[in-house]
Amino acid sequence: MIKRKNTKNKKKQSNFAKLSIFQNNKFKFKKSCPLSVKGAPIVDYKNIKLLKKYISENGKILPSRITNISQKKQRELSLSIKRARNLALI
Amino acid sequence: MNLYEHTIVVKQDISPGQIEKLTEKYSKIVEKNDGNIVQTQNWGLLNLSYIIKKNKKANYIHFKIKANGKIIKELEKNESIDQNLLRYMTVKVKKFDLETNYFSKNDEIGKKEYNKN
DSSP states (O other), X not given: OHHHHHHHHHHHHHHHHXXXXXXXXXXXXXXXXXXXXXXXXXXXXXXXXXXXXXXXXXXXXXXXXXXXXXXXXXXXXXXXXXXXXXXXXX | OEEEEEEEEEETTSOHHHHHHHHHHHHHHHHHTTOEEEXXXXXXXXXXXXXXXXXXXXXXXXXXXXXXXXXXXXXXXXXXXXXXXXXXXXXXXXXXXXXOOXXXXXXXXXXXXXXXX
């Protein structure tokens, strides 16, 4: 009896491992873009508080794969960050 | 007619009287050429994030202009000569956001946070 239980457990683990490799998206917690939700703040070069969230300590723009921002909003962000840099706001 | 947002960065060691003169000077240029100034905002003295021409702080003035593109050329021509200015920038927008002033609000919020600490 004990042996059987062990084998069952092993099978379950192996299955789960396979799933996690091939069906990554289903099981990973996928965040949605924080800026394209309803009621999200408008991306603007004057809104420094918002822009400061999306730059690193050295002032570099963070990649969208870390911040989970949609492609469209990322383009807007990078443009407005560059504008704010030009005015020495960031 | 297009909508533009125009910001000027003025040197720090200039008196507030002179700042008013500057704003008048540039708003006159716009109005002479059939332009319309919808709103002017004075953001006040802000810290620059990096030094520009040995200045650590600067005054910011923000215009919202409804005008033709030629006027912007005329404005920037005058501003590029002006020695009191450090930077200027114009951005073409589709809609004006007249209600929010990020910089006046930021001051109030910042002060509150400091008081808590």
